[in-house]
Amino acid sequence: MEGIVTKSTGKWYIVKLADGKFMNCRIKGKFRLGKFKLTNPIAVGDKVWVDPEKGLDTGMISKLFPRDNYVLRQSTRRRHYMHLIAANIDQAFIIVTIQDPMLKPGFIDRFLLTTEMHSIPSYIIVNKADIYTEDDLAIYEGLKQMYAEIGYETLLISAETGEGVDALKELLKDKTTLLSGHSGVGKSSIVNNILVDLDLDTQEVSDYSGKGMHTTTFAQMHDLEFGGSIIDTPGIKEMGFINMEPEDVAHNFREIFKMSEHCKYGDCKHVNEPECAVKEAIELGRISILRYQSYVSILEDVMGQNYWERETDW
Ligand SMILES: Nc1nc2c(ncn2[C@@H]2O[C@H](COP(=O)(O)OP(=O)(O)O)[C@@H](O)[C@H]2O)c(=O)[nH]1
Ligand SMILES: [Mg+2]
Ligand SMILES: [Zn+2]
Structure with a gap:
């Protein structure tokens, strides 16, 4: 039976089958992603083939259908591993707050680079x-x-008031x-307060600590009653770029x-090269210095990491 993975807890995957029923499934066989080592071979959003286990209400995932796309991040616990966040998505929302928690410069750019x-x-x-x-709103x-100016839309909302x-x-x-x-920006609140009716949603939704805080440990997909679906994910602490x-x-x-x-050199990295159109554009105010700072900071990460890779691998 064909299905779509709606939740992955490491060992078990919840698969929504073609008939609309949910089944707890495990993996059979090997799944790879190019040269990367993965902490999880299958992600929420993956389309899979499931063989029901005889006499049980569980299933085995035996086939992974080709992905349209996927979002990866570096595993925080195992440096050389990548973690698959989700697959087959149409779009991504990066949720941030100006305060509580305070906006972290560069994080939006790191995320946008990935997508x-x-x-x-x-x-x-x-x-x-x-x-x-008012000051916070000015920052917004x-x-x-x-x-x-660079083609990304920003929206101001409140999961509390519905604005x-x-x-x-x-x-x-x-x-x-x-x-x-x-973590703490309100992803689960957006899903649980304003998008998904908990009473209608038959799935177990998210761990509830009882303190008005939903702690999301695993990514989970929810269907939206007005059409479409949304994937809530655990908070990202840092984004590495080993890949x-x-x-x-x-x-x-x-x-x-x-x-x-317009740079003189085709392989210009816009750091120390002469006649660099990017650096000129920054001086003229045509490219944001904040974006450039994010760029340089990520470039340093990537180059540092690659150097480190070479040293350990050879
Ligand atoms: N004032 C206010 N608090 C919010 C809003 N959205 C979420 N919160 C609170 O922020 C905290 C973290 O929310 P949560 O949904 O668990 O964040 P997540 O970690 O991104 O999933 C909770 O205490 C929420 O009640 C909002 O729009 N306004
Ligand atoms: Mg959450
Ligand atoms: Zn340049």
């Missing part, structure tokens, strides 16, 4: 509109403008959307890549 690399349309969603001061407006939720639903309709972001080359960074910062055709 850009896989050509996944992305939106920046700023949650907790209800708690912001600055962000919104900066990202609008901005209609616009959010419009974006979600009939699509599979990945929710990502640091990237410096060129990947240079090619997936949109505005930097666009400007780089």
